[in-house]
Amino acid sequence: MRQTRFKTWKLGALMGGLLSAAAIAGPAMAADAGSFPDHNIQYIIPFGPGGESDISARLQQKYFQDITGQQLIIQYMAGGGGAVGWSQLNEMDGDGYTIMGTNLPHIILKPMGKDPGFKTEDLKNFFYFHYSPDALIVKKDSPYKTLDDLIAAAKKAPGSVTVSGSGTQSANDIANRRFESMADVKTTYIPFKGTGAAVTALLGGQVQAEWGYTTTAANHKDKVRMLAVAADERHPLFPDVPTFKELGYDMTGGAYRGMAVPKGTPEDVTENLSSLFQQINQNPEFRQKMENLGFVLINVPYGDVDEFMAEQKQAYEEVARSMGIIE
Template sequence: MLETTKFGNLIGAAATMLAISASTAFAWPDGAVNYIIPFNAGGESDITARYQQPYFKEATGQDLIVQYLPGAGGAQAWSGLNGYNGDGMTIMGTNLPHIVLQPLLQDPGYQTDDITNVYMFHFTPDALLVQKDSPFQSVQDVIEAATQNPGSVIAGGTGTNSANHVANQVFTNETGAETTYIPYSGTGATESGLLGGEVDVLWGYTTVAARQADSVRMLAVATDERHPLFPDVPTFKELGIDMVGGAYRGIAVPSSTPEELRQQLSDTIGKINADPEFRKRMEADGYAMIDVPYQEMAAFMADRKAAYEKVAEQLNSQN
């Protein structure tokens, strides 16, 4: 009877330890979390990460360390994502349409399905921008110049197969205006290119117009309705140009990351996104907030892939 009791106690103790282990195995890692941004400092991905840092600290008790790994329009970072340990200590910024178009049009070292997205948190609408003193006063001015002298208008934007590149191609398809597209390593670099006179026009975002308000003019925005921060700027649709689009941004983790940690990170980012002060700050900068958690990601990505297929064919025909 005594032996049976001892055995029962051992079983009970083992069960307790297993329960404790199960409850703590996927607690947030004890240490700073590295947040890899696949672009240079100064762009939307970097700015958003900086905004998220204090809220992440408050939600998890851990520091969020922003690091940069630019190259190949983000492909250098994404191709190496699954080489990191899936212990929750490394997360990476992810962008659409980049991670869909890059594998469709080239061999970036990864496939779209290799990227484990856990949350998409905002959207930045495409916008056509010029310097404040640019001779282009309207979209029609740009169209006329690029139509009369194909390739003479130099258009800047983020890397090839990015949201900016897609916007430039759709613009050409819709208007017949042929520009020369110059890809930059990130949004921050495109702003310098425009302000430094390296390009005539810039395919940027509403966020760029908000940030560079005293130095640039936005000629049109690719939204269904006018952006509340820019009520005087027409949409492309108002001008008879069927353009609605931009860049989606979120967070991905290495494929070896356990499901529980994926969900926990998704919940954490969702909590940050829901904070009223955080949302207010983001919207004031020109971002459009979205909330796509991990459990809805498969359907969201399937929809985005379908939307980008036609554009991929168009871009591929130029190569």
């Protein structure tokens, strides 16, 4: 199987540019925010509660209200690994008062297989704000103390090691398939409706391991242990956890999270929403909270989304071929 490196978006240069732009254009951005929104915004998470999308949305709520005086009202529309929500987004009012979380690789991979009810290009993404590196996680009392322990068990009895994850054709599904190929093992991957449900299955003993993220481990520090993380470098919150690359597996990747509006939403409103959430992402207090939870912040505003999505689609198409989703 050909291994794919997932490109990390232009963190340094882009962040510097955005922060400089914010310093210069801050008053103009604030003026725009003053006229929109003038009432609460519905923020739909297309997964169940408790996962990374929900956690970050909850953190964004305070700062959105600080900037606009309005609230983000979080609702859930779980099902189909996000497809239930994304397939209905363009039927909703395109007035800027309904936004929906979007996730990569989900929104790219799902339409490559059977029809999930939406196409990637039909989703009007306006901002991508973070990603979380993949991580293989077990309970603290697991007999698997190291990645080698889990691999040995999987080799001894193929399919006996059960692993939870957030849906099919998700970042977790990709991570498991890539890992199986590189380690030459076979596990039993069990998809759940979101990361919250996947970690609950692990903690409840329904599975022996979970494909989660650094955020999952940060949120359950006293209950779980990461065996390895799919990043170029060790995460600062977990300096003792090796990367897959250190252990001999050239594996990096994770889940990117952003937001979209119905396709009919006016351009000026879409730009305004993008600016509002950029302001939140640049807030030092918010950034610290996110980093403490294991997130890696990025800034992909509306004007850069097309380029970002094109790069991601190219990378995920290679993975899709290896997974047999496309020929």
